[in-house]
Amino acid sequence: MIRSSAVALAALLASTSLTSVSMAQTPAVSPAPAPASGGFASSEATDPYVWLEDVEGERAMAWVREHNAHSLGVLQGDPRYETLHQQALEIVQSRDRIPSPGFTHDGHIDNFWQDADHVRGIWRRTTLDSYRTATPEWTTILDVDALAAAEGQNWVYKGSTCLQPEERYCLISLSNGGKDAVTLREFDSVERKFVEGGIVLPESKGGADWIDKDTLLVSRDFGPGTLTDSGYPMVVKRLKRGQTLDQAETLFTGEPSDVSVSAYTLRDADGVLKATLINRSVDFYSSETWRVENDGTLVRLPLPAKSDIDGLVDGRLIVTVKENWTAPSGQVFQTGDVVSWPLDAWLADPKTMGQVVLRPTERQSVESIRATRHHLVVALYENVRGSVRVYQPGDWSYSTLALPQNVSVGVGSASEKDDRVFVSVTGYLNPSSLWLADAATGAVEQVKSMPAKFDAAGMTVDQHEARSADGTMIPYFVVHKAAMPLDGSNPTLLYGYGGFQNSLLPGYSATVGKLWLERGGVYVIANTRGGGEFGPRWHEAALQQNRQRAHEDFQAVALDLIARNITSQPKLGVMGGSQGGLFMGAMLTQRPDLINAAVIQVPLFDMLRFHKLLAGASWIGEYGNPDIPEQRAWIEQYSPYQNLRAGQPYPEVFIHTSTKDDRVHPGHARKAAARLEELGYPVLFYENVDGGHAAGANLRETARRLALEYTYLSRRLMDTPAQQ
Numbered sequence: 085m086i087r088s089s090a091v092a093l094a095a096l097l098a099s100t101s102l103t104s105v106s107m108a109q110t111p112a113v114s115p116a117p118a119p120a121s122g123g124f125a126s127s128e129a130t131d132p133y134v135w136l137e138d139v140e141g142e143r144a145m146a147w148v149r150e151h152n153a154h155s156l157g158v159l160q161g162d163p164r165y166e167t168l169h170q171q172a173l174e175i176v177q178s179r180d181r182i183p184s185p186g187f188t189h190d191g192h193i194d195n196f197w198q199d200a201d202h203v204r205g206i207w208r209r210t211t212l213d214s215y216r217t218a219t220p221e222w223t224t225i226l227d228v229d230a231l232a233a234a235e236g237q238n239w240v241y242k243g244s245t246c247l248q249p250e251e252r253y254c255l256i257s258l259s260n261g262g263k264d265a266v267t268l269r270e271f272d273s274v275e276r277k278f279v280e281g282g283i284v285l286p287e288s289k290g291g292a293d294w295i296d297k298d299t300l301l302v303s304r305d306f307g308p309g310t311l312t313d314s315g316y317p318m319v320v321k322r323l324k325r326g327q328t329l330d331q332a333e334t335l336f337t338g339e340p341s342d343v344s345v346s347a348y349t350l351r352d353a354d355g356v357l358k359a360t361l362i363n364r365s366v367d368f369y370s371s372e373t374w375r376v377e378n379d380g381t382l383v384r385l386p387l388p389a390k391s392d393i394d395g396l397v398d399g400r401l402i403v404t405v406k407e408n409w410t411a412p413s414g415q416v417f418q419t420g421d422v423v424s425w426p427l428d429a430w431l432a433d434p435k436t437m438g439q440v441v442l443r444p445t446e447r448q449s450v451e452s453i454r455a456t457r458h459h460l461v462v463a464l465y466e467n468v469r470g471s472v473r474v475y476q477p478g479d480w481s482y483s484t485l486a487l488p489q490n491v492s493v494g495v496g497s498a499s500e501k502d503d504r505v506f507v508s509v510t511g512y513l514n515p516s517s518l519w520l521a522d523a524a525t526g527a528v529e530q531v532k533s534m535p536a537k538f539d540a541a542g543m544t545v546d547q548h549e550a551r552s553a554d555g556t557m558i559p560y561f562v563v564h565k566a567a568m569p570l571d572g573s574n575p576t577l578l579y580g581y582g583g584f585q586n587s588l589l590p591g592y593s594a595t596v597g598k599l600w601l602e603r604g605g606v607y608v609i610a611n612t613r614g615g616g617e618f619g620p621r622w623h624e625a626a627l628q629q630n631r632q633r634a635h636e637d638f639q640a641v642a643l644d645l646i647a648r649n650i651t652s653q654p655k656l657g658v659m660g661g662s663q664g665g666l667f668m669g670a671m672l673t674q675r676p677d678l679i680n681a682a683v684i685q686v687p688l689f690d691m692l693r694f695h696k697l698l699a700g701a702s703w704i705g706e707y708g709n710p711d712i713p714e715q716r717a718w719i720e721q722y723s724p725y726q727n728l729r730a731g732q733p734y735p736e737v738f739i740h741t742s743t744k745d746d747r748v749h750p751g752h753a754r755k756a757a758a759r760l761e762e763l764g765y766p767v768l769f770y771e772n773v774d775g776g777h778a779a780g781a782n783l784r785e786t787a788r789r790l791a792l793e794y795t796y797l798s799r800r801l802m803d804t805p806a807q808q
């Protein structure tokens with residue numbers, strides 16, 4: 085799925101301080117404009133900028149270099165840029181961050197770490213006791229910087245998959261420049277080197293999992309006819325050591341219209357293989373799960389199309405049901421239910437009765453689920469504030485961990501050796517803290533905390549609600565200095581995403597704090613429909629033909645900010661990436677009168693061709709299919725590219741993307757900039773030649789992107805019109 089890129093909000097980690105919850109009457113949101121007349125870019129033949137979709141074509145890259153030179157000249161020439169850049173660099177390369185812990189099967193702690201000396205990063209390991217100290221003693225398992233230098237490659241580490249229970253042999257995922265496509269190479273984590281003559285799978289999207297030391301489940305590009313229309317694997321094979329991919333046994337073949345096909349193993353807390361499973365993603369939200377018998381026979385599991393397998397605890401399978409569903413047992417489950425079945429009995433008889441572990445209320449959302457050896461740990465949010473529950477298998481009674489209140493919480497790595505689990509406590513103004521909880525006893529202990537990265541003295545967090553066009557109340561957070569005057573003079577950055585059930589939760593962002601809040605800016609986060617803040621229904625309310633609701637929600641928040649005199653049009657800017665970039669495009673084309681700046685990051689923009697570009701076809705489940713007339717009609721109502729017009733009060737926008745983004749095609753961003761320029765508008769466009777969908781292959785590139793963004797925002801929102 086597409087998520088927001090490495091934007092400011094994606095890094096938010098710490099506790100929050102909520103000082104008020106209120107709502108105000110806001111003006112009605114204007115309806116979406118009618119589609120642009122004249123058929124501009126209604127087809128490839130009528131799109132004058134389709135040549136910019138040639139990712140590394142000579143003409144397209146010449147256009148990119150010209151625009152990069154202009155935009156870097158403007159933004160890096162601003163006297164504020166260098167200070168912002170140094171501040172961003174210091175933050176992203178800082179060594180006093182909390183090293184994110186991951187339990188190994190034997191109870192050790194793994195971490196992937198990047199800093200000024202390890203720009204690409206190192207995979208390292210320590211003991212739990214050592215990790216809990218102020219200065220853990222780490223053993224480096226793999227140095228990606230050294231590997232890239234030795235091999236002359238722009239390697240970006242994308243994780244590892246290790247064979248349980250020993251976890252000695254691992255498949256390392258290495259990306260060229262940050263692409264989603266990766267090369268998989270067998271690695272010995274004991275010897276700390278790649279296995280000589282070991283398994284190597286060439287660059288492809290997809291993955292692999294271990295069945296045993298000499299057998300893999302592989303979903304890759306196996307040649308012509310083996311990828312879906314979305315560019316993801318359509319075929320799963322069982323690969324024996326020593327076989328070529330052509331020689332591997334085909335277990336499952338999906339359809340070209342599927343999003344993807346993948347495979348994985350389900351194991352108990354001892355690492356014992358309990359089931360070999362294949363997932364067929366029919367669309368982004370609907371899937372089939374098949375079990376592979378020892379003889380290769382496939383048996384489809386009796387699960388609803390919209391559901392997720394969350395794990396296995398004490399022999400019980402845990403599933404989140406994302407649609408109303410009547411099970412083979414005759415039981416009726418509701419959207420959002422977390423359900424358990426005794427795995428062996430259920431596999432033998434699908435009519436085996438299930439148990440409801442948790443049924444969220446209308447304002448609750450399950451954000452994450454982890455299984456320890458004997459317990460289920462759930463991060464549950466109510467009105468966008470979190471708590472952690474521990475459930476006891478059997479009767480599924482629960483207790484709530486004694487953690488700080490009114491915060492975001494994240495359930496991290498859980499131990500399979502015992503019942504310990506890491507929990508992060510996060511918010512907008514207080515630095516992140518990491519807690520170690522024992523699910524068996526309920527004991528919690530703070531083991532790490534971040535130092536403050538910006539001066540939050542005198543700052544506060546409010547939660548308000550805005551009334552959207554259909555009357556739905558949309559919550560949003562405002563982070564600001566408490567002494568802020570309510571006279572419309574405050575430079576305000578409004579962030580949104582609004583899709584793919586991705587929740588925007590409170591958290592600490594050192595870069596937002598240092599580069600924006602500390603300098604007098606106001607930061608606003610809109611919890612619009614399309615996200616997951618209130619579970620699957622909140623997301624489904626803005627799917628496909630209802631996508632405009634999410635745009636109206638975002639516009640309602642902007643209107644509410646102005647109605648409260650928190651800000652005004654000359655001082656209001658918006659930011660979002662990927663799906664959030666589409667959000668920004670809709671705001672630009674529908675309500676440019678509300679804003680004076682827009683940071684449009686790695687965006688979707690041409691919604692009549694999104695399904696033909698890279699992974700775009702996988703998002704038809706979210707947006708609809710432009711090739712179907714009925715669905716095209718609702719998409720073209722809001723598609724930003726086709727709705728750009730002359731004579732509008734568009735501000736100068738800042739659009740950025742990456743040449744190496746193989747998820748959201750850089751052509752979206754390029755064509756948006758070209759069309760705006762054709763219509764006579766000034767545009768700042770920047771394209772990083774590496775970085776993938778996160779637009780930053782390493783920390784230095786990330787710091788540069790951040791500095792460019794906040795220099796632009798300073799120019800647009802902090803300067804007077806005469807200075808812009």
